[in-house]
Amino acid sequence: MDHAYAVETLTDFLGDVKAHLFHLYNPLLGDLAANVTPLQTRERDAPPEGLTLKLMRARQIVSAYLPYALDELSQYDRKMDTYWEIVQRAATEALGLASSAEEIAAFLRPASPSIAAEELHPWVWEPAAPLWAAEAHQDAVLTAARTVNRRLQQKLGRHDVGEMDLCMQSFDPKPPTEGKPRLRFDGDRTTPTWKARQDGAKYLAAGAFLGIRNLAAHEEKVTWTQQEALEYLATFSVVARWIEECDVEAAP
Missing domain, CATH: 1.20.120 (Four Helix Bundle (Hemerythrin (Met), subunit A))
Structure with a gap:
């Protein structure tokens, strides 16, 4: 598995997800000022096309590290806040695994002799x-x-x-x-x-x-x-x- 590619791709993807979530939550400021309690799964604008394309790639990488992390996504629409929160959480965990994969593999590898x-x-x-x-x-x-x-x-x-x-x-x-x-x-x-x-x-x-x-x-x-x-x-x-x-x- 190309861990470096996974790290680069997920890092880029998570930056876009963070920006999209910020865009989704900004309308809540007006609701709060009016003392309106918003629903977490409130429907927002559809995600940008570029983010949707990156999502396809990111989902495959996340599934390679965490096979079941995104199973619950089928319950939500992509316009919902919760959908992208789940994606963000899973992608962050996968990024952590990818970042430390080689170090962990080296730690778990049987000790081998070396030439002095x-x-x-x-x-x-x-x-x-x-x-x-x-x-x-x-x-x-x-x-x-x-x-x-x-x-x-x-x-x-x-x-x-x-x-x-x-x-x-x-x-x-x-x-x-x-x-x-x-x-x-x-x-x-x-x-x-x-x-x-x-x-x-x-x-x-x-x-x-x-x-x-x-x-x-x-x-x-x-x-x-x-x-x-x-x-x-x-x-x-x-x-x-x-x-x-x-x-x-x-x-x-």
Whole structure:
């Protein structure tokens, strides 16, 4: 439901209703001066055509928030004061619901965890933080990716291949060769789980550089939202933790 549209429409409508009711009640001033007690449902002039058209739209919105609020309108004519008082009351209540709908929905929504940026791996958040504070989210992700790559190069002592190739070679379960050491998780290397973990780290790390770092580096401006950029930082945080966790295994 478009609550913003409902708020705008009902606010405009209620302004016209207030003006119409003021017009309806003004004749009562003469009655009061003559000590005549008017009936609440006294018949007045027909409502303006513009107000009648707005009423059709407003009734649908009111019914969406308060399905039965306008049921009693069928008892009254549109020329009667009571008709418009009922409409005003119902529209005001619906406006209140529309105005607070998103806030109430957020309150009733189940609590969900959130990513604390400052708790990301320091290789990621420390270089990214100043750029993030400047709302340069693309540059923040790129800087974090470059930092993770430099840390990987330093740990393995390799500067001869690009990020993607280095990740594919580093986590590969195959034995290391001369000049190509590997990163190894702890655990029993004879189990399928250990091998799956190595392969998973290999492809995730390589994919992060291919799908995130390269886009940030080669596109002049990406269309990432702040949430998307934070998720990309979290991806590199995972890669960084794996790199730091693993031992280096070199060829004999």
